[in-house]
Amino acid sequence: MGSSEFYGIATLGYITAMIVYITYLVVKIEGIGKFATSITVLSFVSQTIAFMLRWVEAVQAGSRSLWRPPISDLYESIIFFVWCLILGYLIIEFKYKNRSLGAFVTPIAGLALAFIEMSGMSKSIEPLVPALQSNWLLAHVTMSFVAYSTFALSFATGLMYLIVNTGKKTEPAYIFWTVTLSILVVLLVAMGIDFLSFRVMASSQQEFIKSYLLKASFANPSTGIAVLSWVIAIGFTLIVWNYGYALKKILLSFNLTPGILDEITYKAIAIGFPVFTLGGLIFGAIWADQAWGVYWSWDPKETWTLITWFCYAFYLHARFMRGWRGNKVAIAAVLGFVAVIFTYLGVNLLLSGLHSYGEM
Amino acid sequence: MDNSKASKKTIIDRIWDFFASIKLAAVIFSLIALSSIIGTIIEQGGEAEKNLQVLTKLFGASLAPSIYRISESLGFMDMYHSWWFMFFLVMFTANLVICSIERLPNRLKAVRQPLKPLPLEKFGSYAIKNEIRIKTEPSGLKDSLRNAIKQIGFNAREVSENGTTQFYSQKGAFGRLGVYATHLSIILILLGAVIGVFFGFNGFLNLPEGYTSEVAYSRKGGTAHPLGFSIKCIDFDVEYYKDKDMPKDYKSWLEVIKDGRIVKKQMIEVNSPLRYGGYTFYQSSYGMMPNPQGVFILKAISKSGKEKIVNTGLNGTFTIPGTKIKGEITDFSPALAFRKDGSTFTYNQMMTNPAIKISFTNSGKKLYSGWLLKRYPQTWDLPEGNRVEFIDYWGAQYTGLQVRKDPGVWLVYLGCLIMSAGLYSAFFVSHKKIWVALLPDGKKGSKILIAATVNKNRLSFERNIDKLTSILTKQA
Numbered sequence: 001m002g003s004s005e006f007y008g009i010a011t012l013g014y015i016t017a018m019i020v021y022i023t024y025l026v027v028k029i030e031g032i033g034k035f036a037t038s039i040t041v042l043s044f045v046s047q048t049i050a051f052m053l054r055w056v057e058a059v060q061a062g063s064r065s066l067w068r069p070p071i072s073d074l075y076e077s078i079i080f081f082v083w084c085l086i087l088g089y090l091i092i093e094f095k096y097k098n099r100s101l102g103a104f105v106t107p108i109a110g111l112a113l114a115f116i117e118m119s120g121m122s123k124s125i126e127p128l129v130p131a132l133q134s135n136w137l138l139a140h141v142t143m144s145f146v147a148y149s150t151f152a153l154s155f156a157t158g159l160m161y162l163i164v165n166t167g168k169k170t171e172p173a174y175i176f177w178t179v180t181l182s183i184l185v186v187l188l189v190a191m192g193i194d195f196l197s198f199r200v201m202a203s204s205q206q207e208f209i210k211s212y213l214l215k216a217s218f219a220n221p222s223t224g225i226a227v228l229s230w231v232i233a234i235g236f237t238l239i240v241w242n243y244g245y246a247l248k249k250i251l252l253s254f255n256l257t258p259g260i261l262d263e264i265t266y267k268a269i270a271i272g273f274p275v276f277t278l279g280g281l282i283f284g285a286i287w288a289d290q291a292w293g294v295y296w297s298w299d300p301k302e303t304w305t306l307i308t309w310f311c312y313a314f315y316l317h318a319r320f321m322r323g324w325r326g327n328k329v330a331i332a333a334v335l336g337f338v339a340v341i342f343t344y345l346g347v348n349l350l351l352s353g354l355h356s357y358g359e360m
Numbered sequence: 361m362d363n364s365k366a367s368k369k370t371i372i373d374r375i376w377d378f379f380a381s382i383k384l385a386a387v388i389f390s391l392i393a394l395s396s397i398i399g400t401i402i403e404q405g406g407e408a409e410k411n412l413q414v415l416t417k418l419f420g421a422s423l424a425p426s427i428y429r430i431s432e433s434l435g436f437m438d439m440y441h442s443w444w445f446m447f448f449l450v451m452f453t454a455n456l457v458i459c460s461i462e463r464l465p466n467r468l469k470a471v472r473q474p475l476k477p478l479p480l481e482k483f484g485s486y487a488i489k490n491e492i493r494i495k496t497e498p499s500g501l502k503d504s505l506r507n508a509i510k511q512i513g514f515n516a517r518e519v520s521e522n523g524t525t526q527f528y529s530q531k532g533a534f535g536r537l538g539v540y541a542t543h544l545s546i547i548l549i550l551l552g553a554v555i556g557v558f559f560g561f562n563g564f565l566n567l568p569e570g571y572t573s574e575v576a577y578s579r580k581g582g583t584a585h586p587l588g589f590s591i592k593c594i595d596f597d598v599e600y601y602k603d604k605d606m607p608k609d610y611k612s613w614l615e616v617i618k619d620g621r622i623v624k625k626q627m628i629e630v631n632s633p634l635r636y637g638g639y640t641f642y643q644s645s646y647g648m649m650p651n652p653q654g655v656f657i658l659k660a661i662s663k664s665g666k667e668k669i670v671n672t673g674l675n676g677t678f679t680i681p682g683t684k685i686k687g688e689i690t691d692f693s694p695a696l697a698f699r700k701d702g703s704t705f706t707y708n709q710m711m712t713n714p715a716i717k718i719s720f721t722n723s724g725k726k727l728y729s730g731w732l733l734k735r736y737p738q739t740w741d742l743p744e745g746n747r748v749e750f751i752d753y754w755g756a757q758y759t760g761l762q763v764r765k766d767p768g769v770w771l772v773y774l775g776c777l778i779m780s781a782g783l784y785s786a787f788f789v790s791h792k793k794i795w796v797a798l799l800p801d802g803k804k805g806s807k808i809l810i811a812a813t814v815n816k817n818r819l820s821f822e823r824n825i826d827k828l829t830s831i832l833t834k835q836a
């Protein structure tokens with residue numbers, strides 16, 4: 001078996017784990033929780049093997065040098081992100097002896113993997129152009145993704161914090177989390193429907209965005225289906241909004257107090273922020289300086305990295321501001337991760353589409 | 361807040377307070393972030409047409425022109441150089457400086473203050489505390505207690521008074537200064553960037569193989585900028601991935617000449633530039649000369665192993681050493697490809713697959729002719745066992761150099777270094793304090809009181825304290 005088979009097993013495993021974790025959250029049967037953890041651990045092992053194999057395959061094919069782990073292109077970096085995310089999650093599950101977080105973290109992994117499958121991004125091992133053969137770049141990409149995965153964790157726990165810490169339906173923080181959660185679920189489902197109806201796969205990201213993404217639902221050529229999708233999405237959001245407190249009860253029954261969730265959110269960001277600063281900003285700037293002779297050029301990717309950095313600096317400072325503890329800080333953590341997603345995907349997909357230049 | 365005091369504040373005090381507020385920082389963060397978002401949607405310094413097109417996509421054809429006009433007059437087309445973005449940066453810096461000055465003295469005092477022994481009655485009021493009773497006299501426990509404290513990593517001071525001994529120690533106090541180092545580093549980076557903008561040079565130089573230049577050309581307007589020395593391109597070469605036209609590496613061999621002497625010689629490649637006299641030369645691109653008048657460099661090797669280096673042009677001739685076989689270069693292609701029927705064509709004008717056609721004769725008698733490809737050594741062997749290696753077509757390509765001078769870059773790097781250290785100590789160094797008192801308990805026993813505080817990562821510190829306890833109880 002080669003790396004792609006092991007990646008395949010891991011992908012399937014994580015998606016299954018996601019379903020089992022969510023089931024566990026609802027039915028709260030200990031055995032199901034243990035099953036979810038076992039699947040996650042096995043998939044993680046499988047992914048680790050796949051990572052090693054891909055490394056070996058790249059060296060054998062003569063496309064990469066021995067010192068170049070497979071974290072170089074879009075596909076490899078998203079896979080690596082999932083790996084870090086799951087590792088971080090397993091550490092938290094072990095440390096806090098609480099499995100309910102799994103139901104919130106695994107869907108993020110699921111979204112990332114679904115995105116890979118559908119967007120038809122190249123999975124083959126491509127040789128690297130000279131500018132990309134840099135150790136600074138390697139450190140930059142690796143550390144950025146370690147940081148992104150801690151931010152993803154803080155996103156999940158930040159959202160959970162809002163769930164357990166809000167009660168009134170008219171509270172802005174309550175509306176915020178119900179809408180965010182709904183968008184997440186609706187996107188996941190819509191992408192699943194795209195997948196089922198097109199069995200795509202696009203040959204490039206631009207094509208994916210233009211011709212497939214959400215074309216089975218919101219962007220359907222048939223107005224009827226598009227309108228229906230919006231109606232269902234809005235209806236779903238209203239249901240989540242109306243019955244959201246049920247989720248609060250469930251989480252509280254898992255002994256998840258706002259205190260613990262705030263602590264995990266802060267710790268994840270406190271690890272992610274310095275790593276992101278060093279790897280994402282500083283090493284990125286050094287690489288650009290070495291390769292192009294400019295450490296900062298305000299290109300959209302750099303600028304969005306800076307915006308993300310400001311979001312998390314904002315989060316950290318907000319904790320010092322009087323009256324800002326609690327919901328507002330958690331909202332900042334959730335929005336920070338939205339900026340991360342945009343930095344990574346939005347810049348490549350939307351902005352470059354807008355400017356019609358650049359490739360992935 | 362005392363109102364009477366607030367009303368007595370001078371205007372300077374008010375300005376100071378305004379800038380010392382962390383709320384202002386949050387506002388500035390948001391302003392910079394929001395305006396930067398616009399800066400990534402509108403292409404900076406891009407063509408007007410293109411940005412108009414972008415705005416049309418976003419707002420529709422009817423609104424786009426007026427939105428464009430408004431954005432342009434506000435400087436959004438080149439916003440990172442606009443007056444208001446500069447204003448944000450100045451506000452940011454002022455806020456950062458004043459906020460830090462406001463808090464630093466207190467923080468410094470707190471960090472410098474030596475730890476004092478703790479009055480016994482206060483031991484119980486600490487969040488991390490413990491009490492152990494052991495059936496040994498205090499005098500017999502002192503050494504092992506000292507050792508145990510050392511084992512968990514503290515170098516404790518010791519005071520004895522009225523039969524009570526107290527050990528106390530702190531670690532990681534400097535971590536509390538990390539935040540200030542981080543803030544200082546941001547100022548350094550901004551300063552370095554400003555110096556770079558005002559005193560730096562950003563240019564390029566396309567240098568053909570064998571040529572020397574005393575100037576580089578500015579990116580803004582292309583004016584010649586004297587370097588104060590000359591730079592020469594000795595050679596340039598591209599290496600490709602096997603059987604692909606994707607470059608794996610490209611390199612230039614450069615020479616720096618000052619006052620007629622060669623002062624530096626270096627091979628540069630992407631990601632590894634040459635630095636001299638404050639300037640940095642980066643390998644950024646390459647290209648073909650319009651009408652190349654290059655030299656073919658070949659190595660002719662006879663069957664018996666005799667070698668000769670040949671430098672010649674198109675239609676030039678050479679002989680294989682020790683034989684009467686003569687070759688003539690009759691054709692050149694920068695990028696040779698074969699059709700299915702065996703005929704040849706040139707598939708691009710870059711030197712992706714350089715090839716020369718050579719006709720061989722023996723004592724005037726026509727032998728054969730064929731193509732030699734630089735990238736494919738298997739084409740170099742001749743039928744009789746002789747060999748002609750195609751080493752280079754020299755003088756046909758130019759190397760594209762990015763030329764930079766940035767006198768502020770070291771400040772930026774220093775800032776980065778300080779920021780890394782600052783963030784490390786702000787987030788990963790915890791300030792730990794520990795007090796351990798040893799006092800008599802009953803006739804032949806001792807009581808050990810432990811009190812400790814830590815500002816972060818409490819769990820691991822508590823584990824440390826537990827270890828201390830278990831060492832002590834085991835030894836007793």
Ligand code: HEM
Binds near residue numbers: 543
């Ligand atoms: C307008 C500029 C800024 C101002 C006025 C400001 C002010 C402050 C203040 C007053 C504190 C609290 C210090 C304390 O008493 O513990 C703080 C903490 C901090 N600042 Fe800033 N800051 C600014 C910009 C930044 C930026 C851009 C960063 C990005 C690296 C940053 C990173 C930090 C960090 C990491 C902390 C510590 C937070 C924690 O321990 O959770 N600051 N800042």
